[in-house]
Amino acid sequence: xxxxxxxxxxxxxxxxxxxYRSLAAVLAEHAEELAPYQHRNALKxxxxxxxxxNGLDMEPGQVYHLGA
Numbered sequence: 001x002x003x004x005x006x007x008x009x010x011x012x013x014x015x016x017x018x019x020y021r022s023l024a025a026v027l028a029e030h031a032e033e034l035a036p037y038q039h040r041n042a043l044k045x046x047x048x049x050x051x052x053x054n055g056l057d058m059e060p061g062q063v064y065h066l067g068a
Contacts, residue, residue, distance in 0.1 A: 003057035017058055020049035027066045
């Protein structure tokens with residue numbers, strides 16, 4: 001996986017980006033199935049992973065539509 005500048009991510013960095021994308025997908029597709037505390041904590045985790053993904057120059061986009 002490459003960042004926006006074409007630099008290849010390490011294996012660990014790729015897994016972090018995958019975690020971000022996976023959690024964003026869960027919130028986008030299954031938020032209504034989560035208990036309130038699960039939804040709230042998943043949003044907090046997503047915000048943290050967004051910071052990591054943004055720091056890796058992966059252009060994570062905005063997540064306001066997910067409630068973050």
